[in-house]
Amino acid sequence: MHIAPLWLLVALQATVSAASMVVEIVAGRMLAPYVGMSLYTWTSVIAVVLAGFSAGHWWGGRLADRPGTNPMAATGWALAAAALTTALAGFALRAAAGPVLTALPQPVWGITALTFAAFFLPSLFAGIPAPLLTQVSLSGPSRQGQALGAMFASGAIGAILGTLLAGFVFISWLGSLWTLATVTGVYIGGAALCFVLAKRLAKLQAATLLGLAVLAIATSLSPGPCKIESRYFCLQSVDISADPAHTTRAMVIDHMVHGISAEDAPDVMFTDHAAMLDALARLRAPTANPSSFLIGGGNYALPRAFAFRGRTDITVAEIDPAVTLLAASDFWFDPTTTQVLDMDARRALLINDTRYDIIVGDAFTDTAVPQHLVTLEFFQLIKARLSPEGSYLMNVIDYADRMKAVGSLVATLREVFPVVEVWSEARRPAQGERVVMVIAAGVAETAANSFVVPAPDRTTFAALGPAFVDQIAAAGLRLTDDYAPIDRLVGPRD
Template identity: 25%
Template sequence: MASLGVEFGASRLLAPYFGTSLYVWGVLIGLILIYLSAGYVIGGRLADRHPREEVLFQITAWAGLWIGVIPLVSYPILLVSQQGFKELSAGLVAGTLFAVVILFAAPVILLGCVSPFAIRLLLKDVETGGNTAGRVYALSTAGSILGTFLPVFWFIPSYGTRPTLEGFGLVLVGVSVMGLWPWPRRRFYAAFAAAVILAWIFLPSGIKPPQVGQLVYEKESAYGYIQVVQEGTRTELILNEGEAIHSIYDTSSLLTGGPWDYMVVANSFRPAQGSELRPKDVAILGLAGGTAARQYTAAFGRDVEITGVEIDPDILDVAHRYFHLNEPNVHPVVADARYWIDTTDAKYDVIVMDAYRQPYIPFHLTTREFFSEVRDHLRPGGVAVVNAGRTATDYRLVDAIASTMSAVYPSVFLVDVPAFNNTLVYGTTEPVTVVDVEHNLGLVSEPLAQTVAQSVLSDGRLRVSPYHDQVFTDDLAPVERLIDEIILSYVTGSQASAPGAGPP
């Protein structure tokens, strides 16, 4: 049970600093398996040399102590990784990742010793060896099931990652001390429990300090790490690694300068119109703090009905508390964006796709099949909008998104966000030209939308997408590998700025 609990705890401990990408999980699971394999070998040899219950409980006591101090010991190492991102040091970032993962080597190796040791102690004769091993592995698997379900569905959502690890360590030490009670050194191992409790007491109060501004709120949700930061008059929503801004609420200005502003002119990406078109229904996949919904309401009033889909209910709570998501025309829905698109019958004038946890993107929201489902929920002439991160010179992610959308939509356009490292990708359901879009942008009269339209024409590098490369599918969408390559180029200094919704 403890080994699976440690694995989930390790992934959550790393998430605010390194994210939860396929590659982070791959490194973590691979090394955990290596540690367990080493523990099986060491435990088997140790059991043959010292087949005593006392030794087994000493092993589990040391494992519990190590698990209990990991949250305290790992904290300063993880802070170094944050500094590595600031200094664009690939070696520093990679080094701290492996340093933290290696911290888990000792307890997992020790826990790996338990099964072969238990089999050796329970084995009375060779004839019943198979039965003995089967019972031990059955009990171990049952413990692993508990070690999976309890942290995921109870401990981590209710108490947090670090208290969960502390709790696992304390329980393991407690069980070990009870097993060691008949032996003379029980007081020494009982002190381990005090050490774990002290490590718990001295844990820093915060999970992660903000890179800029003042921390207002933070929480570990079931889907990731949430941080609300105050910087001047702006309240910003930061998620996971903190390398991008996901929502902004500015008390001094309606316009944010971010990609959310440029979503409000999506209705202009249609054949040339005789007058300004106002959207009636908008769906936003990835509502987050509700910045895009607020911009649409500010531009077109409460007559535009907005459905905002957000997978994380804790983010919606943050949106209501800190980002003033209280417009009566905005209807939040808690669901996965792909599932919601698959199950709704509604159709919209505009569908905005901002469900990405920059810099990483759920692969199933980047595929031809997904964009086809989005198209099927657009009214005739409707427009799909995707917010794609990039660097100042590296447009590979924009290329991938635009190339895939080009396989679904007759026309695909790009607009760069001047103040942020983002490009908006617009897919139309009818053939449209740049001249059409420029004409329609000139018709925009609503003050906020008009300001954005002028920015698109003067600073946004409005253009037809030139990309027609690999089309991502549900079967093959290597988006995480692509983003990691972009990040590697960034941290090694070959790129000027990082991908994501953040200013350069």
């Protein structure tokens, strides 16, 4: 005798599948404040979640074959466990982050272990219902092939729906913690339905589900690491003032500082990369009031400094409007001084044929420049959008004893620009140190081979020797839209 109609089993399986995929997407967002949003983060999330699903399917199959098992009651308890572990995922992540990342400083292992600590169990318990519900569907009056096909299809359709809801609705409108609370509520509702169908909704089950609902609300109200959670990033504004009379703040995007500004020093850069970009933009400017296009806004320290010095033609392509709003509210950026485009920089340059004297590349996902902004095709687009005497300045991070990323960028840029320079702080880096550099590309060399600017202390920066640049470029890869492994070239270290 069948326990439930096929349509209800199909709907339940689709709902569980959708909820589990929402958790997978949220996992990447929740990990970002601790380990960044990189290729390694998403690889770990997908691998851990799939491992959880696989273990859950195996466990559910064992339960389905166990004599005396009520499959709907077992599904109810599995969903209750999924609700519990989902509600606690945020707590597990915060508790595990410090110990795991300290014990496993190597990024790949650290990210994988942290993902496992927070998101393996929710995936495992969400994987248990599929074989149990399939067993029930096969016991009904429908043809077994039809029932089996419907259950497989419902899992796939639910996964698609969950992915779309997570990316386009839940995270954007609810944030990570409330999204997890919503998924917890879905699991609680599914568990209650299963207990009713199994005729097992007694006081114990009801009390368990009520307790899980209270826990879901409590966890959603707990403070998270983000001041602002946008469609793209976890954003924070951190006061780092040494003197309360001179306010200084850092903008943290995901887990990295992307800019520092002081209220009363609009023309002083507080990071090496910003100091080099600012100085080189002045040294290489072909006119007294050059037009500039900035790829990525960050805390808008550069456009703020440009405007302070009287520049009137400033354009910034910042894909995340929340970053611009935070720069205006917390970092003294005046939006009326700059044309801000809320779109990807490559698209912005592609659809508009305006030419600029200076184009500045300062966009990062974790420690690497986004892949589509490091290719030959993109650099050709940059060249087409520069004035005849214009320059392209690009911020890049690499390891001093490896230089694979910088070498590949130089090699690729040299196919487009006759002059390519690499700048860094004028000192010998420590063995294995991660170094911030700026690449300058154009038709002429910079007028000086070194300069001293406040960063915020007075710091000397210099161009690397041509012979050394030739050496690292010779070992570099040609980066194209078809092949640009910038994440691997930058790191992590072995």
